[in-house]
Amino acid sequence: MKLGVYNAVLHDRPLPDALKVIADLGLTGIEINSGGFLPATHIPTFDDILVSDTARDDYLAIFEGTGVWIAGLNCNGNPLHPDPVIGDKHAEDVRRSIKLANRLGQHRVVTMSGLPGGEPGATHPNWIVNAWNSGSLDVLDYQWGIAAPFWREIDALAADLDVKVALELHPQNLVFSTADVLKLVELTGATHVGVELDASHLFWQQMDPVAVVRALGPLIFHAAAKDVRVNTENAALYGVLDNSFRRLSADEARVNLGGDEWANEWPKNSAWDFVALGKGHDVAFWTEFLRALQEVDPDMLINIEHEDVELGRIEGLEVAAAVLLAADAALTSSLDHTGPRGQASLGNAVGSSDRCEAVRL
Secondary structure (H helix, E strand, C coil), X not given: CEEEEEHHHHCCCCHHHHHHHXXXXXXXXXXXXXXXXXXXXXXXXXXXXXXXXXXXXXXXHXXXXXXXXXXXXXXXXXXXXXXXXXXXXXXXXXXXXXXXXXXXXXXXXXXXXXXXXXXXXXXXXXXXXXXXXXXXXXXXXXXXXXXXXXXXXXXXXXXXXXXXXXXXXCCCCCCXXXXXXXXXXXXXXXXXXXXXXXXXHHHCCXXXXXXXXXXXXXXXXXXXXXXXXXXXXXXXHHCCCCCCCECCCCCCCCCEEECCEECCECCCCCCEEEECCCCCCCHHHHHHHHHHHHHHCCCCEEEECCCCCCCCHHHHHXXXXXXXXXXXXHHHHHXXXXXXXXXXXXHHHCCHXXXXXXXXX
């Protein structure tokens, strides 16, 4: 498998410097942001690459001799947002990213399923968390009626260009669980839309990422290495759906998510936090996570996503890389002793969240 870094945390420096950081970590891949919530900072010649072989070759030459190669594109956003200023832009970013991937010889684009409004004329997305009443199912029916045609179109484009689109199972999206993935495939007949398995979003929902990988199997196209720490005392009081976020003012540093939408400040006494690998789940868990991914695709791309606010940019990457590389070494060692599927260890993988200190709730 190929281990790398999602480049958003390195947008503060030029691409060559970012590549050196990744190489120094002992990793070989960079997943490059290509639109959506964040700009394509490390692809300044995006438009030129789409039409010019010279521009494409010049861009690819940046990677030569660095030991680091492109490991997918990422345009996480909301392509189904009811505000066309946001939704249309993010949808087009998905299309452009697929075309760019094809031009660059890449076969993976990461994004999100998106989330429509709850009814015609809505201006804000509507995330149904628990559809216990019939009105909520009406909203979901409306939203799937928007999502299915869009993703059917995207699947056709991706298939034509030999690219697979991997959806991050991110809450506040229509597709955020195993059941949602299966429903999307059933409604669209998709062959080139699947999943980017980011374990972090599954942890705080009390899902088992290893079990999800094995349940979805070949629908897992790509993976992210990001951890979550559940803060048990706060979770006991507020639950994992806590909404104690603070709106940031215009004179504070904040991230624009499109149009007039902005990222909020994380809750002070949070029920859970994104953390570097190892701060929520140990090497034993990540070894079994890699094992499950390896069973699906021995060439799986797995990229660290650093969002641990307790650690600096490079410090967080160093912590995460050490754990990921240790897990990879442990997996390799076990496979050397047990064969390609590591049969002797598979019994320990089942229910790994109970036996590997994997889910600390």
